[in-house]
Amino acid sequence: MSVAVLGSGAFGTALAISLAGNGPVTLWSRNAEQARHMQDSRENTVRLPNVTLPDEILVTADIQDAVASDVLLLAVPMQKLRAALMEHATVLAGKTLVACCKGIELSSGLGPISVIQQTIPDARPALLTGPSFADDIARGLPTALTLACADGDLSETLQTELTTANLRLYRTTDVIGAELGGALKNVMAIGCGAAIGAGLGDSARAALMTRGFAEMQRFALMRGARPDTLMGLTGLGDLVLTCSSELSRNYRFGLCLGRNRPFDSQTTVEGVATARAMADIAAAEGLDMPISATVADLSHGTYSVPQAIQTLLNRPLKEE
Numbered sequence: 469m470s471v472a473v474l475g476s477g478a479f480g481t482a483l484a485i486s487l488a489g490n491g492p493v494t495l496w497s498r499n500a501e502q503a504r505h506m507q508d509s510r511e512n513t514v515r516l517p518n519v520t521l522p523d524e525i526l527v528t529a530d531i532q533d534a535v536a537s538d539v540l541l542l543a544v545p546m547q548k549l550r551a552a553l554m555e556h557a558t559v560l561a562g563k564t565l566v567a568c569c570k571g572i573e574l575s576s577g578l579g580p581i582s583v584i585q586q587t588i589p590d591a592r593p594a595l596l597t598g599p600s601f602a603d604d605i606a607r608g609l610p611t612a613l614t615l616a617c618a619d620g621d622l623s624e625t626l627q628t629e630l631t632t633a634n635l636r637l638y639r640t641t642d643v644i645g646a647e648l649g650g651a652l653k654n655v656m657a658i659g660c661g662a663a664i665g666a667g668l669g670d671s672a673r674a675a676l677m678t679r680g681f682a683e684m685q686r687f688a689l690m691r692g693a694r695p696d697t698l699m700g701l702t703g704l705g706d707l708v709l710t711c712s713s714e715l716s717r718n719y720r721f722g723l724c725l726g727r728n729r730p731f732d733s734q735t736t737v738e739g740v741a742t743a744r745a746m747a748d749i750a751a752a753e754g755l756d757m758p759i760s761a762t763v764a765d766l767s768h769g770t771y772s773v774p775q776a777i778q779t780l781l782n783r784p785l786k787e788e
């Protein structure tokens with residue numbers, strides 16, 4: 469089964485490198501100059517520097533090269549997924565499309581699988597998610613991920629085909645749970661980064677992770693996820709990783725908020741839009757999600773860090 473990756477950012481490049489151990493991989497970039505540079509220099513100097521691209525990777529800006537493959541991995545940010553799909557809707561029709569993004573689309577409140585279903589109705593959608601830094605994958609370090617697909621047979625095929633020497637895939641048919649585990653942990657990572665950045669300490673971070681996880685589960689159950697899915701790699705696993713490592717961009721964004729320092733606006737921080745989407749949906753559904761709402765206000769500049777702390781500490785006392 470041949471594989472192509474659409475999107476040559478940090479994650480797309482890392483996945484292509486790992487998959488190259490299984491055979492030829494096509495890595496598609498929307499930027500022709502960048503594709504040429506990567507193909508010649510054998511490096512993604514912008515998003516994943518200091519890692520050599522194996523010879524098995526063809527980097528191209530020609531979408532026809534990519535859609536010749538059996539499976540297409542979509543490694544673009546969540547808020548860009550719909551535009552990317554719509555731009556190439558004709559050639560993506562009927563394809564197996566594996567979203568690799570983590571987030572909720574702000575304009576629709578939908579996750580990646582639903583966005584694929586809306587834009588390419590006859591595609592076969594799946595999702596690859598879970599705790600993994602692009603840098604770790606690219607360097608060949610061991611990583612375990614979740615492959616989610618509502619079609620059990622396709623799920624097994626993709627699990628086999630996309631497992632590599634350092635990527636171990638677990639499968640699930642709970643696509644809603646898998647989508648939300650990956651999306652919502654980014655919101656909590658921002659909150660934890662802000663707490664550490666503001667000097668609130670590790671105990672505060674543990675409280676935010678635990679109560680944040682309760683919000684993630686509440687939200688996921690409301691949207692129809694299976695109760696145990698978020699206990700796995702896509703929920704708890706990814707929450708632990710991103711709330712405790714400075715390799716996480718969401719966590720680093722939070723650190724900057726907590727320290728009242730600027731953050732590079734070119735860096736992908738999925739949790740900002742997802743926090744807003746999550747807080748808005750929760751409010752509409754009457755769901756109690758104080759940490760998510762606070763992170764949304766903090767990320768969008770409505771709250772200062774001291775205001776956020778006061779808001780959370782002054783809430784009425786309740787049972788755990």
Ligand SMILES: NC(=O)C1=CN([C@@H]2O[C@H](COP(=O)(O)OP(=O)(O)OC[C@H]3O[C@@H](n4cnc5c(N)ncnc54)[C@H](O)[C@@H]3O)[C@@H](O)[C@H]2O)C=CC1
Pocket residue numbers: 474475476477478479480498515543544545546548549551552568569570571600601602603735736738
């Ligand atoms: N970097 C990481 O360690 C991991 C990232 N992810 C997820 O992967 C997704 C992508 O993240 P990164 O690759 O890290 O981001 P990135 O910022 O490094 O790269 C994003 C890429 O998407 C491309 N892109 C943006 N809009 C596009 C469009 N309309 N059409 C085609 N290409 C477009 C950009 O040119 C860029 O190459 C995110 O949802 C992220 O949460 C998941 C796991 C790990």
Ligand SMILES: O=C(CO)COP(=O)(O)O
Pocket residue numbers: 570598599600601654657706709710715716717718719736737738
């Ligand atoms: O999703 C990730 C790790 O699983 C990457 O996290 P960031 O997007 O915060 O860097």
